[in-house]
Protein backbone atom coordinates (compact mmCIF):
# COMPACT_ATOMS: atom_id res chain seq x y z
CA UNK A 1 0.00 0.00 0.00
CA UNK A 2 2.85 2.44 0.69
CA UNK A 3 5.11 1.12 -2.08
CA UNK A 4 7.95 0.35 0.32
CA UNK A 5 10.82 -2.04 0.75
CA UNK A 6 11.06 -3.51 4.25
CA UNK A 7 14.10 -5.01 5.93
CA UNK A 8 13.79 -6.64 9.34
CA UNK A 9 16.84 -6.94 11.58
CA UNK A 10 16.88 -9.03 14.76
CA UNK A 11 19.52 -8.55 17.43
CA UNK A 12 20.20 -12.15 18.44
CA UNK A 13 21.41 -11.32 21.96
CA UNK A 14 18.14 -9.67 23.10
CA UNK A 15 15.60 -10.42 20.39
CA UNK A 16 15.19 -6.68 19.72
CA UNK A 17 13.81 -6.04 16.24
CA UNK A 18 14.51 -3.18 13.84
CA UNK A 19 12.32 -2.55 10.83
CA UNK A 20 13.76 -0.36 8.08
CA UNK A 21 10.95 0.75 5.77
CA UNK A 22 12.09 2.66 2.67
CA UNK A 23 9.87 4.46 0.21
CA UNK A 24 9.65 7.82 -1.59
CA UNK A 25 7.89 9.65 1.26
CA UNK A 26 10.12 12.49 2.49
CA UNK A 27 8.25 12.65 5.81
CA UNK A 28 10.60 10.27 7.62
CA UNK A 29 9.60 8.46 10.82
CA UNK A 30 11.59 7.03 13.72
CA UNK A 31 9.82 5.03 16.41
CA UNK A 32 10.95 3.13 19.48
CA UNK A 33 8.37 0.68 20.78
CA UNK A 34 8.71 -1.45 23.91
CA UNK A 35 6.55 -4.24 25.26
CA UNK A 36 5.24 -2.83 28.56
CA UNK A 37 2.50 -5.13 29.74
CA UNK A 38 0.86 -3.62 32.81
CA UNK A 39 1.05 -5.78 35.96
CA UNK A 40 -2.13 -4.12 37.33
CA UNK A 41 -4.33 -1.06 36.76
CA UNK A 42 -2.16 1.48 38.62
CA UNK A 43 -0.89 3.02 35.36
CA UNK A 44 2.78 2.17 35.86
CA UNK A 45 3.66 1.99 32.11
CA UNK A 46 1.96 5.35 31.50
CA UNK A 47 3.82 6.94 34.44
CA UNK A 48 7.13 5.67 33.08
CA UNK A 49 6.23 6.87 29.56
CA UNK A 50 6.05 10.39 31.01
CA UNK A 51 9.01 10.01 33.38
CA UNK A 52 11.30 8.76 30.60
CA UNK A 53 10.76 12.02 28.71
CA UNK A 54 11.70 14.09 31.77
CA UNK A 55 15.43 14.13 31.19
CA UNK A 56 18.22 11.73 30.35
CA UNK A 57 21.96 11.34 30.79
CA UNK A 58 22.77 13.21 27.57
CA UNK A 59 19.76 15.57 27.73
CA UNK A 60 19.27 16.37 31.47
CA UNK A 61 16.31 18.72 31.14
CA UNK A 62 12.70 18.09 32.11
CA UNK A 63 11.53 20.79 29.68
CA UNK A 64 13.53 19.69 26.63
CA UNK A 65 10.84 17.31 25.33
CA UNK A 66 8.23 20.12 25.20
CA UNK A 67 10.74 22.47 23.58
CA UNK A 68 11.72 19.91 20.93
CA UNK A 69 8.10 19.11 20.23
CA UNK A 70 7.13 22.76 19.75
CA UNK A 71 10.29 24.34 18.35
CA UNK A 72 11.83 21.88 15.87
CA UNK A 73 10.99 20.89 12.32
CA UNK A 74 9.11 17.77 13.32
CA UNK A 75 5.85 16.81 11.67
CA UNK A 76 4.87 14.62 14.63
CA UNK A 77 6.34 13.94 18.05
CA UNK A 78 4.57 12.18 20.89
CA UNK A 79 4.51 9.09 23.08
CA UNK A 80 1.72 6.60 23.68
CA UNK A 81 1.01 3.89 26.20
CA UNK A 82 -1.27 1.11 25.03
CA UNK A 83 -2.39 -2.00 26.93
CA UNK A 84 0.66 -4.01 25.94
CA UNK A 85 3.31 -1.61 24.70
CA UNK A 86 4.67 1.93 24.84
CA UNK A 87 5.70 3.80 21.72
CA UNK A 88 7.81 6.93 21.07
CA UNK A 89 7.25 8.06 17.45
CA UNK A 90 8.74 11.13 15.82
CA UNK A 91 8.77 12.30 12.21
CA UNK A 92 10.31 15.11 10.22
CA UNK A 93 10.82 16.13 6.62
CA UNK A 94 14.40 17.04 7.56
CA UNK A 95 16.69 14.03 7.86
CA UNK A 96 19.14 16.01 10.04
CA UNK A 97 16.34 16.99 12.43
CA UNK A 98 14.99 13.45 12.53
CA UNK A 99 18.40 12.07 13.48
CA UNK A 100 18.71 14.59 16.34
CA UNK A 101 15.20 13.83 17.60
CA UNK A 102 15.86 10.08 17.31
CA UNK A 103 19.00 10.55 19.40
CA UNK A 104 16.95 12.39 22.03
CA UNK A 105 14.36 9.58 22.17
CA UNK A 106 17.01 6.85 22.23
CA UNK A 107 18.96 8.41 25.10
CA UNK A 108 15.72 9.15 26.96
CA UNK A 109 14.59 5.53 26.69
CA UNK A 110 17.92 3.89 27.52
CA UNK A 111 19.41 6.41 30.00
CA UNK A 112 16.46 8.17 31.71
CA UNK A 113 17.12 10.44 34.70
CA UNK A 114 14.15 8.88 36.51
CA UNK A 115 16.42 5.95 37.40
CA UNK A 116 18.60 8.37 39.44
CA UNK A 117 16.08 11.05 40.45
CA UNK A 118 13.03 9.74 42.29
CA UNK A 119 11.38 13.19 42.28
CA UNK A 120 10.63 12.69 38.56
CA UNK A 121 8.61 9.58 39.35
CA UNK A 122 6.83 11.37 42.20
CA UNK A 123 5.83 14.23 39.87
CA UNK A 124 4.37 11.96 37.21
CA UNK A 125 2.77 9.25 39.38
CA UNK A 126 -0.50 9.65 41.22
CA UNK A 127 -0.07 10.47 44.88
CA UNK A 128 -1.97 11.69 47.91
CA UNK A 129 -1.47 15.25 49.12
CA UNK A 130 -2.49 16.91 52.37
CA UNK A 131 -2.15 20.69 52.16
CA UNK A 132 -3.55 21.35 55.64
CA UNK A 133 -4.31 18.91 58.50
CA UNK A 134 -7.97 20.02 58.37
CA UNK A 135 -8.28 19.53 54.60
CA UNK A 136 -9.28 16.23 53.00
CA UNK A 137 -6.63 14.21 51.19
CA UNK A 138 -6.40 15.06 47.52
CA UNK A 139 -4.94 13.02 44.67
CA UNK A 140 -2.41 14.64 42.33
CA UNK A 141 0.10 13.75 39.63
CA UNK A 142 0.62 14.54 35.96
CA UNK A 143 -0.67 11.21 34.64
CA UNK A 144 -3.61 11.25 37.07
CA UNK A 145 -4.60 14.74 35.86
CA UNK A 146 -4.21 13.68 32.23
CA UNK A 147 -6.46 10.66 32.76
CA UNK A 148 -9.08 12.82 34.51
CA UNK A 149 -9.08 15.14 31.50
CA UNK A 150 -9.44 12.19 29.14
CA UNK A 151 -12.38 10.82 31.14
CA UNK A 152 -14.00 14.25 31.12
CA UNK A 153 -13.75 14.42 27.31
CA UNK A 154 -15.14 10.86 27.00
CA UNK A 155 -18.02 11.75 29.35
CA UNK A 156 -18.75 14.87 27.28
CA UNK A 157 -18.76 12.80 24.07
CA UNK A 158 -21.19 10.27 25.60
CA UNK A 159 -23.48 13.07 26.77
CA UNK A 160 -23.28 14.78 23.41
CA UNK A 161 -24.11 11.47 21.75
CA UNK A 162 -27.29 11.16 23.82
CA UNK A 163 -28.37 14.71 22.91
CA UNK A 164 -27.89 14.01 19.21
Ligand SMILES: [Zn+2]
Pocket residue numbers: 046050143146
Ligand atom coordinates in the same frame (compact mmCIF):
# COMPACT_ATOMS: atom_id res chain seq x y z
ZN1 LIG B 1 0.15 10.62 29.16
